[in-house]
Structures are given as structure tokens and as C-alpha cells.
Amino acid sequence: xxxxxxxxxxxxxxxxxxxxxxxxxxxxxxxxxxxxxxxxxxxxxxxxxxxxxxxxxxxxxxxxxxxxxxxxxxxxxxxxxxxxxxxxxxxxxxxxxxxxxxxxxxxxxxxxxxxx
Amino acid sequence: xxxxxxxxxxxxxxxxxxxxxxxxxxxxxxxxxxxxxxxxxxxxxxxxxxxxxxxxxxxxxxxxxxxxxxxxxxxxxxxxxxxxxxxxxxxxxxxxxxxxxxxxxxxxxxxx
Numbered sequence: 457x458x459x460x461x462x463x464x465x466x467x468x469x470x471x472x473x474x475x476x477x478x479x480x481x482x483x484x485x486x487x488x489x490x491x492x493x494x495x496x497x498x499x500x501x502x503x504x505x506x507x508x509x510x511x512x513x514x515x516x517x518x519x520x521x522x523x524x525x526x527x528x529x530x531x532x533x534x535x536x537x538x539x540x541x542x543x544x545x546x547x548x549x550x551x552x553x554x555x556x557x558x559x560x561x562x563x564x565x566x567x568x569x570x571x572x
Numbered sequence: 573x574x575x576x577x578x579x580x581x582x583x584x585x586x587x588x589x590x591x592x593x594x595x596x597x598x599x600x601x602x603x604x605x606x607x608x609x610x611x612x613x614x615x616x617x618x619x620x621x622x623x624x625x626x627x628x629x630x631x632x633x634x635x636x637x638x639x640x641x642x643x644x645x646x647x648x649x650x651x652x653x654x655x656x657x658x659x660x661x662x663x664x665x666x667x668x669x670x671x672x673x674x675x676x677x678x679x680x681x682x683x684x
Contacts, residue, residue, distance in 0.1 A: 499616070560618065563617070
């Protein structure tokens with residue numbers, strides 16, 4: 457049973473370019489979360505999605521950032537017109553969902569974005 | 573809303589000794605408390621979790637204790653080994669609420 461798969465693991469973008477980060481949840485998981493982590497800091501919640509729905513995007517910057525989890529395919533975190541401050545590790549996590557299974561979430565290995 | 577505080581921010585222990593990391597939470601309704609271990613360059617890994625219907629849970633050298641009255645829970649690692657060196661995060665949430673509230677993390681250093 458594969459874990460949460462993220463790609464690319466490392467991505468370098470020039471200022472002004474777009475970054476697309478992909479996440480495939482664990483098999484059987486229908487809930488996806490994206491977190492951002494700056495060096496030497498904790499995890500900052502960005503967005504929570506279910507298939508075709510954004511449940512909570514309270515942690516997403518208002519501009520340039522968007523996320524989706526289509527009916528088919530991986531979840532995508534998209535950052536437009538990247539700036540140096542976007543350089544960070546972006547972690548995707550998934551959970552089975554539903555109150556009966558609690559909130560056990562499992563993380564991927566992360567995508568490290570570097571903006572030059 | 574819920575708030576989770578984690579202490580210490582850095583903990584250095586001699587190999588073979590025990591390490592204890594503590595977290596306090598503010599919302600008495602929280603009933604799910606996981607602990608994650610994050611090694612350098614990797615994603616957080618769930619190492620143990622506890623729900624509020626139990627006071628302690630063990631898994632080999634790792635244990636978590638929960639004091640609902642005082643609203644704090646702790647991670648205990650016995651017989652520490654070099655591979656225990658990592659950053660540890662605690663979190664809290666309502667079982668029916670997806671939103672985990674995270675502690676700031678503890679950097680655990682195991683000295684040889």
C-alpha cells in the first residue's frame with residue numbers, strides 16, 4: 457500500500473514563473489491537506505480538500521496560490537508568479553475522512569520549492 | 573479556538589537516557605492527540621497517537637500520557653538512540669473536526 461506520493465521532490469523556479477506541486481493520497485483516502493514549512497519552523501496549514509471540493513482554504517494566501525483535487529488524478533497546489541518568499545517545503549497529507557476514522561493523517565515526503 | 577503549546581523547543585539528552593516532551597492544549601473538547609516525528613529532509617511521520625478515552629499508550633520505547641484535567645499530554649522516549657534525533661510535533665483536535673492544531677515542535681538531539 458503506497459503512501460502519500462508527492463512530486464516533484466525538488467523544484468527550482470525563477471521569480472515570476474509558475475510552480476505546480478502534485479500529490480496522490482494514500483489508497484482509499486479521500487481527504488487531502490497541504491501544509492507549508494519554512495526552514496527551522498513548524499507546519500503551517502494551507503488548505504483542506506475533498507474530491508472536487510475545497511473544504512477549508514483559510515491558510516492559503518489570497519493571491520497567486522490555488523489548489524484543486526479533481527475527480528480523477530492527483531491534487532495540485534499551484535503557485536503563480538513565484539517570489540523568493542515562496543521558497544519552502546510543501547507537504548501534502550491525506551486521511552480516510554469521516555468522523556468514525558478520526559483525524560489520523562499521513563504525510564508525503566514533501567516538495568522543496570526554491571525560487572531563484 | 574484551540575491552541576497547543578509545546579515545550580521544550582530543543583532537548584538534548586545523552587544516548588540511553590529518557591526524553592520527555594510536553595504539550596498543553598486549551599480546548600477541553602479536544603479528544604485526539606497525535607505525535608509526529610520529522611527527520612531532516614523528510615515528511616512528518618506519525619509515531620503514536622492517543623484518544624481521550626485512555627490515559628496512556630505505549631509502543632515499544634515510545635509512550636504517550638494524557639491528563640485531561642490538566643489539559644496536557646506528553647511524549648516519553650526511553651533508552652534513546654541516535655536515530656531518535658529529529659523534530660517532534662504534537663497536535664490536538666476534535667475527533668469530529670478535521671483541523672489538527674499543531675505545536676511548534678521540539679528538536680531532540682541525542683548525544684553519543
